[in-house]
Amino acid sequence: MKVTAQPHDTTLxxxxxxxxxxxxxxxxxxxxxxxDLLTYQxxxxxxxxxxxxxxxxxxxxxxxxxxLQDSQVKLVFYNMQEKVFNVFEILGLDSLMTIVPxxxxxxxx
Amino acid sequence: MPNFRHAAWLLVVAGxxxxxxxxxxxxxxxxxxxxxxxxxxxxxxxxxxxxxxSIFLYARLxxxxxxxxxxxxxxxxxxxxxxxxxxxxxxxxxxxxxxAARVLALxxxxxxxxxxxxxxxLFILLLAQTLYSWRAxxxxxxxxxxxxxxxxxxLLLGATLLLQLIPWQLPDFLQVGSMLALGxxxxxxxxxxxxxxxxxxxxxxxxxxxxxxxxxxxxVFLQYLRGAQTNxxxxxxxxxxxxxxxxxxxxxxxxxxGLLVTLFxxxxxxxxxxxxxxxxxxxxxxxxxxxxxxxxxxxxxLFTSAVQTIRANAAWLDAQLQPTxxxxxxxAPLAHELTEADxxxxxxxxxxxxSDEKTEFIDNDLLRSQRFAGLSRPxxxxxxxxxxSPTHDYGVxxxxxxELGGFDPEDLSILHTFTTQTVxxxxxxxxxxxxxxxxxxxxxxxxxxxxxxRLIPKHLPTDNWxxxxxxxxxxKEVGGDFYDFLHLPGQRLxxxxxxxxxxxxxxxxxxxxxxxxxxxxMQPNPLAKKDRDRYPDPHRFMVxxxxxxxxxxxxxxxITASFYLIDYEAGGFSFARAGHxxxxxxxxxxxxxxxxxxxxxxxxxxxxxxxxxxxxxxFWDYNPGDVMVIYTDxxxxxxxxxxxxxxxxxxxxxxxxxxxxxxxxxxQYIRHDVQEFSKGLPxxxxxxxxxxxxxxxxxxx
Numbered sequence: 185m186k187v188t189a190q191p192h193d194t195t196l197x198x199x200x201x202x203x204x205x206x207x208x209x210x211x212x213x214x215x216x217x218x219x220d221l222l223t224y225q226x227x228x229x230x231x232x233x234x235x236x237x238x239x240x241x242x243x244x245x246x247x248x249x250x251x252l253q254d255s256q257v258k259l260v261f262y263n264m265q266e267k268v269f270n271v272f273e274i275l276g277l278d279s280l281m282t283i284v285p286x287x288x289x290x291x292x293x
Numbered sequence: 294m295p296n297f298r299h300a301a302w303l304l305v306v307a308g309x310x311x312x313x314x315x316x317x318x319x320x321x322x323x324x325x326x327x328x329x330x331x332x333x334x335x336x337x338x339x340x341x342x343x344x345x346x347s348i349f350l351y352a353r354l355x356x357x358x359x360x361x362x363x364x365x366x367x368x369x370x371x372x373x374x375x376x377x378x379x380x381x382x383x384x385x386x387x388x389x390x391x392x393a394a395r396v397l398a399l400x401x402x403x404x405x406x407x408x409x410x411x412x413x414x415l416f417i418l419l420l421a422q423t424l425y426s427w428r429a430x431x432x433x434x435x436x437x438x439x440x441x442x443x444x445x446x447x448l449l450l451g452a453t454l455l456l457q458l459i460p461w462q463l464p465d466f467l468q469v470g471s472m473l474a475l476g477x478x479x480x481x482x483x484x485x486x487x488x489x490x491x492x493x494x495x496x497x498x499x500x501x502x503x504x505x506x507x508x509x510x511x512x513v514f515l516q517y518l519r520g521a522q523t524n525x526x527x528x529x530x531x532x533x534x535x536x537x538x539x540x541x542x543x544x545x546x547x548x549x550x551g552l553l554v555t556l557f558x559x560x561x562x563x564x565x566x567x568x569x570x571x572x573x574x575x576x577x578x579x580x581x582x583x584x585x586x587x588x589x590x591x592x593x594x595l596f597t598s599a600v601q602t603i604r605a606n607a608a609w610l611d612a613q614l615q616p617t618x619x620x621x622x623x624x625a626p627l628a629h630e631l632t633e634a635d636x637x638x639x640x641x642x643x644x645x646x647x648s649d650e651k652t653e654f655i656d657n658d659l660l661r662s663q664r665f666a667g668l669s670r671p672x673x674x675x676x677x678x679x680x681x682s683p684t685h686d687y688g689v690x691x692x693x694x695x696e697l698g699g700f701d702p703e704d705l706s707i708l709h710t711f712t713t714q715t716v717x718x719x720x721x722x723x724x725x726x727x728x729x730x731x732x733x734x735x736x737x738x739x740x741x742x743x744x745x746x747r748l749i750p751k752h753l754p755t756d757n758w759x760x761x762x763x764x765x766x767x768x769k770e771v772g773g774d775f776y777d778f779l780h781l782p783g784q785r786l787x788x789x790x791x792x793x794x795x796x797x798x799x800x801x802x803x804x805x806x807x808x809x810x811x812x813x814x815m816q817p818n819p820l821a822k823k824d825r826d827r828y829p830d831p832h833r834f835m836v837x838x839x840x841x842x843x844x845x846x847x848x849x850x851x852i853t854a855s856f857y858l859i860d861y862e863a864g865g866f867s868f869a870r871a872g873h874x875x876x877x878x879x880x881x882x883x884x885x886x887x888x889x890x891x892x893x894x895x896x897x898x899x900x901x902x903x904x905x906x907x908x909x910x911x912f913w914d915y916n917p918g919d920v921m922v923i924y925t926d927x928x929x930x931x932x933x934x935x936x937x938x939x940x941x942x943x944x945x946x947x948x949x950x951x952x953x954x955x956x957x958x959x960x961q962y963i964r965h966d967v968q969e970f971s972k973g974l975p976x977x978x979x980x981x982x983x984x985x986x987x988x989x990x991x992x993x994x
Contacts, residue, residue: 246848
């Protein structure tokens with residue numbers, strides 16, 4: 185699992201690459217815990233290369249959801265593979281989080 | 294002491310023989326105690342031989358003088374005994390002198406004979422002591438061959454005693470020849486001075502002194518006896534020449550040889566000693582490893598061993614470069630003859646030296662190289678060794694000496710052995726600690742698994758209206774799957790299935806919590822007016838459970854669950870899904886398999902009132918023959934060797950193939966297929982599978 189951060193003006197893009205399980209969840213959590221994250225208006229999560237997400241991986245997003253909402257930072261997922269989207273959907277997260285098909289829509293959201 | 298009786302008996306014989314010898318000596322030219330004068334020569338020889346033989350046998354039967362490496366103790370005992378015996382001789386001679394000078398008026402001219410006889414006795418005692426002390430030294434670490442040779446030597450010496458008693462004389466050349474041969478034999482035996490190598494420097498000096506003493510005593514006796522032999526005033530019986538000469542020759546020669554060996558050993562003694570110190574230090578180090586002590590103790594052992602063995606004037610062991618994950622407190626730096634200021638001055642210079650790959654080196658001219666400048670004393674030589682393993686730096690050892698060229702490659706190799714040993718033991722220590730930690734974690738997991746095992750209902754609800762079959766398989770680690778049943782009044786059954794995020798002890802803990810919440814919420818509400826309202830409907834159940842979990846679930850954890858309230862009298866059920874896997878259903882009338890795809894958010898994700906909007910209550914009227922398959926994500930997410938997932942579609946296809954069978958058979962059929970799919974792979978996640986098959990309502994029997 186690799187997390188690449190690409191800051192761009194008011195937007196921070198995190199590119200997830202690999203499987204997000206209990207061990208790699210820590211890497212993502214560190215990235216999301218950075219205080220300057222809250223200075224952005226939007227945090228985009230590029231899921232194109234995210235091949236698997238475990239409950240621990242989901243837990244990381246869930247634990248940061250409230251904090252980002254309180255600071256009015258928008259969290260947007262895009263390019264999600266169907267398998268991964270299924271996991272979000274079953275858990276009911278698709279109704280809580282913004283998940284869009286493409287980068288353009290993510291930028292517009 | 295089995296030999297004591299014989300030994301004591303020998304002393305009695307020796308005493309009698311000596312008395313006879315004394316009387317025989319006194320009988321020269323006169324009658325003694327009414328016995329005839331001038332006893333026959335053979336009788337005196339026999340008395341003398343008997344005395345010598347019994348004294349030597351007595352000494353021989355004494356317990357082995359040498360215990361372990363107590364060479365000095367052997368020599369010291371011999372020295373003191375020799376001193377006492379010699380003192381006796383000197384006292385006797387002094388008495389005789391005094392009488393000769395007429396200072397003392399002693400009766401008769403029998404005094405010389407008495408003195409001589411006593412002296413001879415003392416000499417034989419000394420000789421026996423010396424001979425058997427030498428035997429102890431010769432046989433140290435000896436082979437069986439050498440012990441046989443020694444026995445032969447003793448037997449030959451004994452034979453010379455007997456020879457004297459034979460009335461006829463051997464031809465001269467034979468006598469001289471055998472004497473010479475035996476002498477050579479003694480010289481050969483004197484070559485066995487192996488014990489000298491085991492003496493330390495100080496012990497060698499002592500050994501030389503003690504051997505000189507023993508030699509001196511022997512020579513004093515020999516001098517006297519030689520004089521006595523030719524003393525015309527003394528009318529003495531012939532002595533056991535051959536035996537005594539040979540024995541004294543051997544005693545003296547062995548002492549001289551030992552003395553020389555010890556003397557020539559002195560210059561190289563410190564090398565042996567250093568080797569010995571090294572071996573001892575290594576032993577100490579390896580003992581510490583075996584006892585698995587703390588890191589500071591290991592460092593201390595290395596430090597003292599290194600300083601003592603190398604004899605450094607100053608030294609420093611800096612453990613500052615320790616890896617941070619090393620358990621236990623960081624040991625304080627160990628310093629010998631160095632001040633705090635010295636250490637502060639050396640640290641940056643050391644760090645610079647060790648920055649490259651070099652881990653050990655010697656600098657034998659510090660003044661010229663200007664290394665370690667700024668020390669309070671001008672040291673001339675330094676040896677530096679880094680304590681490094683492939684993964685960690687454990688510190689650095691610095692030894693300093695005053696003199697130029699203080700360290701040689703030999704020193705470095707010894708120190709290298711020490712440091713490798715130390716690094717090894719530190720690594721072992723770390724491994725042992727890790728093993729302990731992981732052992733504890735394993736124990737905890739075992740307990741958690743046990744807790745979870747107990748949480749799974751052992752008794753399935755039975756009724757004529759439905760069949761239930763369950764299957765649960767935990768992955769290696771403790772997972773968070775759970776399910777439970779509860780019979781409610783009015784022919785209703787509550788079914789709960791769920792999965793706690795995360796694994797291990799926390800998951801087991803939350804599982805137990807969820808089960809508690811289930812049982813608490815399923816208590817009848819006494820205020821409810823209608824019977825149906827006594828228990829929360831599935832939607833309300835989820836809202837209440839979510840609220841309860843808000844207070845005890847950490848922010849990143851959540852629980853997925855499905856809750857079913859089956860009313861088998863009415864032939865329907867209501868259910869709600871909170872992020873849990875969709876329920877698979879076989880519809881017997883439509884002959885169709887499908888999933889109940891409903892919305893529903895996992896528990897613990899939203900922690901405010903808004904949660905209720907994200908979960909829905911649904912109703913379904915079932916028909917006889919309908920089958921409900923409830924499971925956790927371990928089933929559809931089971932993987933095969935290629936990494937493919939089992940999937941919901943395959944699961945649905947399975948139910949299409951087996952819906953007509955009993956609940957237990959359906960369960961087994963699906964389970965078997967999942968296992969075939971992921972054959973040979975370890976279980977990725979917990980798997981739970983519940984099958985409920987509805988039957989046509991039947992009157993209760």
